[in-house]
Amino acid sequence: MAHKLNQIFSALADPTRRDILIMLLEDDMAVTDIAEPFEMSLAAISKHLIVLSKAGLVLQERRGRVKWCKLDPEAMHAAFVWIQTFGQLDPINLDTFEEFLEKEKLLNNSESI
Amino acid sequence: MAHKLNQIFSALADPTRRDILIMLLEDDMAVTDIAEPFEMSLAAISKHLIVLSKAGLVLQERRGRVKWCKLDPEAMHAAFVWIQTFGQLDPINLDTFEEFLEKEKLLNNSESI
DNA sequence: ACTTTATTCAACCAAATAGTTGAATAATAG
DNA sequence: CTATTATTCAACTATTTGGTTGAATAAAGT
Numbered sequence: 001m002a003h004k005l006n007q008i009f010s011a012l013a014d015p016t017r018r019d020i021l022i023m024l025l026e027d028d029m030a031v032t033d034i035a036e037p038f039e040m041s042l043a044a045i046s047k048h049l050i051v052l053s054k055a056g057l058v059l060q061e062r063r064g065r066v067k068w069c070k071l072d073p074e075a076m077h078a079a080f081v082w083i084q085t086f087g088q089l090d091p092i093n094l095d096t097f098e099e100f101l102e103k104e105k106l107l108n109n110s111e112s113i
Numbered sequence: 114m115a116h117k118l119n120q121i122f123s124a125l126a127d128p129t130r131r132d133i134l135i136m137l138l139e140d141d142m143a144v145t146d147i148a149e150p151f152e153m154s155l156a157a158i159s160k161h162l163i164v165l166s167k168a169g170l171v172l173q174e175r176r177g178r179v180k181w182c183k184l185d186p187e188a189m190h191a192a193f194v195w196i197q198t199f200g201q202l203d204p205i206n207l208d209t210f211e212e213f214l215e216k217e218k219l220l221n222n223s224e225s226i
Numbered sequence: 227a228c229t230t231t232a233t234t235c236a237a238c239c240a241a242a243t244a245g246t247t248g249a250a251t252a253a254t255a256g
Numbered sequence: 257c258t259a260t261t262a263t264t265c266a267a268c269t270a271t272t273t274g275g276t277t278g279a280a281t282a283a284a285g286t
Contacts, residue, residue, distance in 0.1 A: 010126035065253040065262045080196045178232045178283040
């Protein structure tokens with residue numbers, strides 16, 4: 001796939017992958033631990049991580065038999081810059097995860113109309 | 114398709130659609146005029162515009178036989194907020210995150226009915 | 227009335243995506 | 257050495273995506 005933005009945005013288009021990214025905000029994690037809260041197979045999560053890794057959103061470093069995954073803010077920043085530049089949007093200021101959830105909830109509600 | 118963010122990010126994942134959005138920054142346009150610089154068929158562009166419209170990135174208003182397309186900054190802003198909030202998040206506690214996953218799961222189930 | 231213009235629809239196709247299961251690989255533990 | 261653990265691979269399936277063409281619809285122009 002040609003353009004890096006294609007990979008970044010399509011990586012972000014999947015809710016499982018967005019959830020993984022949010023998990024990785026807290027700490028670096030091994031593939032198996034990332035997979036734990038999800039209801040799909042480990043192989044599926046492994047694939048999602050490869051997608052995130054190819055998009056540059058996640059770095060994977062193998063130590064022994066464990067592959068540690070960590071956020072790589074670089075690609076996310078590229079998407080951010082694209083959107084911001086596009087609309088000349090002003091960065092907003094949100095502080096907590098609770099506010100973030102609130103936003104998501106509002107978004108979900110408006111969607112179900 | 115489940116989450117509004119899914120639609121927004123996957124709409125943004127296609128370079129043709131990003132180009133269309135950039136064209137629309139300049140001015141509102143009719144479908145045929147949007148299609149003109151691209152090498153694909155008019156029907157293909159029409160489909161892309163429907164995707165953009167469903168994602169909430171573009172508004173389409175029919176006047177006579179012409180369908181005018183204009184940017185709707187709302188959805189773009191939602192994506193912007195998601196990314197920006199993401200980067201701002203403080204370490205989260207896992208319980209909250211599990212709740213978040215639960216809510217998403219319920220939401221997705223109710224949508225797929 | 228007839229023709230042109232604007233847009234979408236319908237049917238189709240190839241490729242990509244997101245998931246599955248079971249086997250394979252490779253490192254660690256006992 | 258053997259068993260367990262961590263991860264991926266391979267093969268398969270169903271669905272979605274992005275494109276095509278030709279016909280359909282509907283408004284406007286002559």
